[in-house]
Amino acid sequence: MFKEIVTERLHLRKIKSLDAESMFSYAGNKETTKYMAWPTHNSIEETQEYIKSIMPLYKTKKYYDWAIELKENGKMIGTCGFVNVQANKEFAEIGYIIHQDYHKKGYGTEAVQSLIEFGFKTLRLKKIYARIYKENKISIRLAKKCKFTLEVQPEHCLAKDHICFGALSYSIKNLE
Numbered sequence: 001m002f003k004e005i006v007t008e009r010l011h012l013r014k015i016k017s018l019d020a021e022s023m024f025s026y027a028g029n030k031e032t033t034k035y036m037a038w039p040t041h042n043s044i045e046e047t048q049e050y051i052k053s054i055m056p057l058y059k060t061k062k063y064y065d066w067a068i069e070l071k072e073n074g075k076m077i078g079t080c081g082f083v084n085v086q087a088n089k090e091f092a093e094i095g096y097i098i099h100q101d102y103h104k105k106g107y108g109t110e111a112v113q114s115l116i117e118f119g120f121k122t123l124r125l126k127k128i129y130a131r132i133y134k135e136n137k138i139s140i141r142l143a144k145k146c147k148f149t150l151e152v153q154p155e156h157c158l159a160k161d162h163i164c165f166g167a168l169s170y171s172i173k174n175l176e
């Protein structure tokens with residue numbers, strides 16, 4: 001079940017319609033979204049539509065997408081979550097994005113580490129994986145820092161704007 005997560009500096013909570021402006025400031029940035037599997041948002045209306053589309057999903061209580069908010073000032077600086085959560089909850093894919101003005105401050109690592117804990121302890125996942133474009137060295141660095149290891153799998157195709165780009169799978173296993 002979805003729940004809010006509080007870390008040292010972050011408050012992870014449901015995304016809400018009032019987040020549209022904050023979200024568009026990174027989801028509409030071509031550079032920041034270069035390695036995301038979804039297309040860059042072209043307008044704030046697109047972001048508003050996206051947020052509207054996910055609202056009913058929270059009601060299922062099986063939708064795991066968090067807004068990343070700074071505890072110190074309530075600023076929404078990114079999102080993170082699980083997709084492809086398997087019915088038997090054996091494994092799920094993790095995704096994350098932080099606003100460009102807040103990079104390299106440890107927020108990405110802090111958010112991902114808290115999701116790993118939630119995924120293993122609350123969802124009882126056995127494995128969490130991330131599909132990362134091989135050029136996305138920063139995300140690979142973050143994944144390794146959070147103890148993800150490269151899966152023994154060949155590079156595979158991850159489509160972006162209908163074009164196939166090489167991606168690698170990194171994963172972390174629940175050893176409990």
Ligand SMILES: CC(C)(COP(=O)(O)OP(=O)(O)OC[C@H]1O[C@@H](n2cnc3c(N)ncnc32)[C@H](O)[C@@H]1OP(=O)(O)O)[C@@H](O)C(=O)NCCC(=O)NCCS
Nearest residue numbers: 032035096097098103104105106107108109132139141142
């Ligand atoms: C990947 C991303 C979430 C990292 O967020 P972040 O908050 O900057 O991450 P952290 O501050 O926790 O840093 C993680 C590591 O990456 C390094 N790093 C972060 N930004 C960097 C940059 N611009 N240049 C070089 N290294 C960088 C950090 O130094 C840290 O490594 P270290 O502790 O060994 O020094 C962020 O760059 C982002 O949103 N990128 C665009 C979206 C994306 O690619 N998402 C992942 C899709 S798989």
